[in-house]
Amino acid sequence: MDALDLARWQFGIITVYHFIFVPITIGLSALVAGLQTAWVRTGKPEYLRATKFWGKLFLINFAMGVVTGIVQEFQFGMNWSAYSRFVGDIFGAPLAIEGLLAFFLESTFLGLWIFGWDRLPKRVHLATIWLASIGTMLSAYFILAANSWMQHPVGYRLNTQTGRAELTDFPAVLTNSTALVTFAHTVTACFLTAGAFMLTVSAWHLRRGNQDEVFRPGLRLAAWVVLIAGVGVFVSGDVQARVMTEQQPMKMAAAEALYDTAKPASFSVFTIGSLNGREEFASVRIPSLLSLMATGSPSGEVEGINDLQAAYEQRYGKGDYVPYVPVTYWSFRLMIGFGALAMLIAAIGLWTTRRGRTPKWRLLWWAAGATVAMPLLANSFGWIFTEMGRQPWSVFGVLRTGDSDSPTVGAGTVATSLIVLTVLYGVLAVVELGLLIRYARAGAPEPPAGDDEESADRPLAFAY
Amino acid sequence: MELTTVWFGLIAVLWAGYFLLEGFDFGVGILLPVLGRDERERRVLINTIGPVWDGNEVWLLVAGGATFAAFPEWYATLFSGFYLPLLIILVALILRGVAFEYRGKVDSDTWRRRWDACIIVGSLLPALLWGVAFGNIVRGVRLDSRHEYVGSFFDLLNPYALLGGLTTLALFTLHGAVFLALKTDGRIRRHAGDLAMRLGVAAVVVAGAFLLWTQLTRGDAGGWTLSAAAAVALVGAVAAAYRRREGWAFLGTAATIVLATAALFVTLFPKVMPSTIDEAFSLTTTNAASTPYTLKIMTWVAVVFTPIVLGYQAWTYWVFRRRLTVEHIPPVQPLPRDAVSTVT
Numbered sequence: 001m002d003a004l005d006l007a008r009w010q011f012g013i014i015t016v017y018h019f020i021f022v023p024i025t026i027g028l029s030a031l032v033a034g035l036q037t038a039w040v041r042t043g044k045p046e047y048l049r050a051t052k053f054w055g056k057l058f059l060i061n062f063a064m065g066v067v068t069g070i071v072q073e074f075q076f077g078m079n080w081s082a083y084s085r086f087v088g089d090i091f092g093a094p095l096a097i098e099g100l101l102a103f104f105l106e107s108t109f110l111g112l113w114i115f116g117w118d119r120l121p122k123r124v125h126l127a128t129i130w131l132a133s134i135g136t137m138l139s140a141y142f143i144l145a146a147n148s149w150m151q152h153p154v155g156y157r158l159n160t161q162t163g164r165a166e167l168t169d170f171p172a173v174l175t176n177s178t179a180l181v182t183f184a185h186t187v188t189a190c191f192l193t194a195g196a197f198m199l200t201v202s203a204w205h206l207r208r209g210n211q212d213e214v215f216r217p218g219l220r221l222a223a224w225v226v227l228i229a230g231v232g233v234f235v236s237g238d239v240q241a242r243v244m245t246e247q248q249p250m251k252m253a254a255a256e257a258l259y260d261t262a263k264p265a266s267f268s269v270f271t272i273g274s275l276n277g278r279e280e281f282a283s284v285r286i287p288s289l290l291s292l293m294a295t296g297s298p299s300g301e302v303e304g305i306n307d308l309q310a311a312y313e314q315r316y317g318k319g320d321y322v323p324y325v326p327v328t329y330w331s332f333r334l335m336i337g338f339g340a341l342a343m344l345i346a347a348i349g350l351w352t353t354r355r356g357r358t359p360k361w362r363l364l365w366w367a368a369g370a371t372v373a374m375p376l377l378a379n380s381f382g383w384i385f386t387e388m389g390r391q392p393w394s395v396f397g398v399l400r401t402g403d404s405d406s407p408t409v410g411a412g413t414v415a416t417s418l419i420v421l422t423v424l425y426g427v428l429a430v431v432e433l434g435l436l437i438r439y440a441r442a443g444a445p446e447p448p449a450g451d452d453e454e455s456a457d458r459p460l461a462f463a464y
Numbered sequence: 465m466e467l468t469t470v471w472f473g474l475i476a477v478l479w480a481g482y483f484l485l486e487g488f489d490f491g492v493g494i495l496l497p498v499l500g501r502d503e504r505e506r507r508v509l510i511n512t513i514g515p516v517w518d519g520n521e522v523w524l525l526v527a528g529g530a531t532f533a534a535f536p537e538w539y540a541t542l543f544s545g546f547y548l549p550l551l552i553i554l555v556a557l558i559l560r561g562v563a564f565e566y567r568g569k570v571d572s573d574t575w576r577r578r579w580d581a582c583i584i585v586g587s588l589l590p591a592l593l594w595g596v597a598f599g600n601i602v603r604g605v606r607l608d609s610r611h612e613y614v615g616s617f618f619d620l621l622n623p624y625a626l627l628g629g630l631t632t633l634a635l636f637t638l639h640g641a642v643f644l645a646l647k648t649d650g651r652i653r654r655h656a657g658d659l660a661m662r663l664g665v666a667a668v669v670v671a672g673a674f675l676l677w678t679q680l681t682r683g684d685a686g687g688w689t690l691s692a693a694a695a696v697a698l699v700g701a702v703a704a705a706y707r708r709r710e711g712w713a714f715l716g717t718a719a720t721i722v723l724a725t726a727a728l729f730v731t732l733f734p735k736v737m738p739s740t741i742d743e744a745f746s747l748t749t750t751n752a753a754s755t756p757y758t759l760k761i762m763t764w765v766a767v768v769f770t771p772i773v774l775g776y777q778a779w780t781y782w783v784f785r786r787r788l789t790v791e792h793i794p795p796v797q798p799l800p801r802d803a804v805s806t807v808t
Contacts, residue, residue, distance in 0.1 A: 170758075464568045
C-alpha cells in the first residue's frame with residue numbers, strides 16, 4: 001500500500017469512528033433538553049431522573065465525539081495538504097465558522113450545564129442544554145455544507161494562474177441544494193440513532209421490571225422518535241437520491257451496479273453474482289423502483305455505468321471514473337436495510353407495550369437489545385456509500401483523490417499515524433462501551449430526599 | 465490595513481487566547497501529582513478547570529480552522545510538515561480529554577491512577593510541543609519552492625525550538641500554579657503559591673533566554689518592545705506571587721503569555737513560515753492567503769461572533785468564580801448497581 005491508500009484508509013476509519021459518537025450527541029442532546037424542559041414545566045421527579053440518567057450517558061458519549069473531532073480538523077492538513085491548498089479558499093471558511101459558531105457554543109454551554117445544576121437558576125440552566133444542542137446542529141450544518149461542496153461544488157471558479165479553486169459566492173455554498181438535503185437526511189438520522197440508543201437501554205430495564213416509571217415512558221418516547229425520525233430519513237433520503245442522480249449520476253448507477261442505461265430501471269434488493277455485479281446469477285428485483293428513486297417517475301431513464309464512463313472520458317479525459325461497485329452496491333442496501341429494521345422494531349415495540357403491556361416474546365427483547373447497532377451501521381454505510389461513490393474524485397469533477405494527498409508525507413509516516421490512532425481508538429471504544437453499559441445498567445437516580453439548603457460551602461452538585 | 469494583515473493579527477489573537485486559556489489547563493494537569501496529595505485534593509485540582517477546559521480547547525480548533533480559511537497554504541504546509549509532533553499532540557489531547565470525563569466514573573484506585581497518568585502526560589506533551597512548533601515556525605524550516613516541508617522530524621528538534629518548548633512548558637506550568645492559588649483555598653492554595661515563586665524563577669530564566677535569542681537573531685523594534693513587556697509582566701507576576709497577590713500574579717502570567725505570543729508573531733510578520741533553503745520560498749501573509757472575497761466574509765463573521773463568544777465564555781468564568789476546597793468535593797457516589805441487580 002502506498003501513502004495515498006493508507007491516507008484513504010485512515011480517513012475512512014477515523015471518520016466512521018467519529019460518526020459513531022456524533023449522531024448520538026446531536027440526537028440525545030435535544031432529547032435530554034426536551035426531558036429537562038418537561039421537568040421544569042411539570043415538576044415531575046420522573047422527568048428529572050430521566051434527564052440525569054440520559055444526561056450521564058450523553059456525556060460519556062460526548063467526550064469521545066469531542067476528542068475524535070480534533071483529529072478530523074487536523075487530518076486535512078496532515079494527510080491531504082494538496083487538497084487543502086487547492087480548496088482552502090472555499091472549504092476552510094465553513095470549518096472556521098463551525099468552530100466559532102458551533103464548537104464554542106457546544107462546549108461552553110455544556111460545561112455550564114454539567115457543573116451548573118446548583119449554580120444557575122432553573123430556567124437559565126435549562127437554556128444551557130438547549131444552547132449546547134443548537135450548537136451541535138449548527139456544527140452539523142457547517143460541516144455538511146463543506147462536505148456537500150465536495151459532492152457538488154458551487155459558488156467557485158478555478159484560478160488557472162494559481163491552480164486553486166476560489167470562492168465567488170459564499171451564500172451559494174451555504175444554500176447548496178446538496179447541503180440542505182444532506183442536512184435534513186443526517187439530522188433525522190441522528191434522531192433515529194439517539195432514539196434507538198434510548199430504546200435499547202429502556203428495553204433492558206423494562207424487561208427486568210426496573211424503574212418502570214422512568215423506563216416505560218422512556219421506551220415509548222424512544223420508539224416514537226425512531227419512527228418519526230425514520231420517516232424523515234426516508235423522505236429526505238428520497239429527495240437526496242434525486243438530487244444525487246442529477247449531480248452525480250455515476251454514484252446512483254454504482255448504487256445499483258447498473259451497467260447499461262435502463263428505462264424503466266428496476267431495483268435489486270439483493271444479488272448473487274460476480275463481485276462487481278457485472279454478471280448476475282440470481283437477484284430479487286422490484287420493477288421500476290430505481291427509476292422512481294432516481295427520477296421521481298416509475299418510467300424514468302437511469303443512466304448506466306458504461307454510458308457515464310464514456311461521457312466522463314469525453315469531458316475529463318481518459319481514466320477510470322467508476323467507483324468500486326461492490327462497496328457502493330452493498331453499502332447502499334445495508335444503509336436502507338438497517339434503518340428500516342430499526343423502524344420495524346420500534347413499531348413492534350410500540351404496539352406490544354401499548355396501555356401498560358409488557359411483551360413476553362424473547363426474540364423481541366433480543367431485537368430491542370440489538371436496535372442501537374442498526375442506525376449506527378446504517379450511518380456508517382451511508383457515509384461509506386456517499387464518499388466511496390464519489391471516487392475517483394475528492395471534489396467531484398474538479399479534483400481527484402489521487403491528486404489530493406500530501407506530497408511530502410511518506411507511507412511510513414501515514415502508516416504510523418494510522419496504526420497509532422486505530423489502536424488508540426480501539427482501546428477507547430472498549431473503555432467507552434464498558435462505561436456506557438455500566439451506567440446504563442445502574443438505572444436512573446432515585447428521587448432526591450428533600451431539598452438541600454442553600455449554602456456556599458455545601459459540596460458541589462456535580463464534580464469530576 | 466490589508467485584510468491579510470488583519471487575519472494574521474486574528475490568528476495571533478486566537479493562538480494567544482488558546483495559550484492563555486489552555487495554558488493554565490495544561491499547568492493544572494502537569495501539577496496534578498505535585499499539588500494533589502490525595503484523591504480529594506486531586507479532584508479539587510481537576511474541578512478548578514472542569515467547567516471550562518473544553519471551551520478553552522476550542523480556541524485551538526478555531527485557530528486551526530481560521531488558518532485553513534485565511535491562509536490555506538500555511539495550514540497545508542504546517543500540518544503536513546509538522547506531522548509527527550502534531551500526531552503526538554493529538555494523542556495527548558485525546559487521552560487528556562477523555563481522562564477528565566472518565567476518571568471519576570469508576571470507583572477504583574487503579575482506574576483513577578491510569579487516567580491521572582493520561583492527564584499528566586496529556587498536559588505535559590502539548591505544553592512542550594506547542595513551544596517547539598512555534599520555535600520552528602519563527603526560526604524557519606526547510607521549505608522547497610512549492611512551499612512543501614522537506615526537512616525531517618529530527619530537524620524540528622533543534623536547540624532553539626527545544627528552548628521554545630521549555631519556555632511554553634515553564635510558562636504554562638507557572639500559569640497553572642498561579643491559577644490554582646487563585647482558584648483554591650487551604651493547603652493547595654498555600655502550596656500552589658509557594659510553588660509559583662520557585663517556578664517563576666525558572667520561567668524567568670528559560671523564557672528570558674528564549675525571547676532574547678529570538679530578538680538577537682531576528683528581532684525588530686516591535687519584537688523587542690513586546691519581549692521586554694513580556695519580561696516585565698513575568699517579573700511582575702513572580703513578585704506578586706511572592707507577596708501573595710494572587711489576582712495580580714495571574715494577570716501577570718496571563719499578560720506574559722499574550723505578550724510573548726505577540727512578540728513571536730510580530731517577529732514573524734510578514735512571513736508566516738520562513739524557508740531556510742531560500743528566502744524566496746518562504747510563505748508570507750500574501751502568498752499563503754485566501755482571496756480577498758473569502759477574507760472579507762470571514763472578517764464579517766469574526767467581527768459579529770467573536771464578541772458574543774468572548775461574552776459567554778467570560779460569563780462562564782463568572783459563574784464558576786468561587787474558590788474550591790476539599791469540602792466542596794462530593795464523596796464518590798457508588799453506582800446504584802447493586803440495588804438493581806438484587807431486583808433482577
